[in-house]
Amino acid sequence: MKIEDLKTPAFLIDRPRLKANIEMMKARAQKHAVSLRPHVKTHKTAQIAGMQTSSEAPGITVSTLAEARFYQKSGFKDITYAFPITANKLQEAAELTAGLPDFNILLDQPQTLSAVAAYAREHGIRFNVFLKVDCGYHRAGIDPSKPASVELARQLAAADGIEFKGILTHAGHSYHCSNPAEIVKVAEQERDVTAQFAVRLQENAIACDTVSVGSTPSAMHAPDWRGVTEIRPGNYVFFDKFQADIGSCRPQQVAATVLTTVAAHYPAHNQMLIDAGALALSKDLGADHLGGDIVFGAVVNQPDLKISSISQEHGLITADDPIAFDKFPVGSLLQIIPNHSCLTAALFPLYHVVEDGRIVDEWTPMRGW
């Protein structure tokens, strides 16, 4: 099957680029002697997670319990659920704990610790638990500078029914950076804040085996991971316009695009209609902190075209200069690099895997909660 035969909009994965991205991150982890536990929420497929892991490095990170169940069924045996657990999810977490050799949860609230310990006591099970640390993103996690944070770790380590696994952070503020030099600073902060907190725990006689960090920009630019044992990037398998814009990757590394059809020309408004709207691209604004026009993706090989507005299924392309409509006949195809590939991928029930212009495979991601 050729790309031209696909129904649009369609999600395309460039297989050689995907493979290269996966090998590149494995090599970075190996070079710096850290374990790679990729975050698989970017694609939610068994196939790509299989390419990212090996018998020596089997661990993955997920963002929902439904993903954890899907990967359990797909044969994965070492899973970290990297969203703070809540009491209403403990039964499901307990089932996963019982059904997997390694299943890890995380928390950052004393009330949650009480709920986890009470559930474990009542049901006679033992949860593997990480303490979530805020390294500067301020989305979730304890403040490592506060004595109360060491106290929470002490309680975790001492609680019956809890195996304290270590500390875990995510430098999501690496996405606020504008260039590689700024990303290096965030990567160093992510490394230093967590490694220093681990030392503080050890000084307080609290064993902290795993020190886990990870975002794609910081994983791409960290000069080293001294004091860290594990990294958890996810987006790097596909990259996207955001990563290229902030200098996290090169544009030639982006492995995911959306195929769309030109549906209409409107010369009076210097506009073209495409069949990729918000439900094909997502409404992620991309790296809007860099300034310039807000666009909802980049058209491959057509830097003058701007995806300037989208509604549910409609996308509108404009340009500063008059569009050369003859170059893009109604019915012709365009490929769009998404602003944020994780959100874009999540909108498609099927991925088409492309090599040399041909569809060589089709992968079905898991969906739902």
Ligand SMILES: Cc1ncc(COP(=O)(O)O)c(C=O)c1O
């Ligand atoms: C807790 C956690 N770990 C790891 C990641 C992976 O980061 P990225 O998407 O930058 O690869 C994320 C992404 O949001 C995350 O929330």
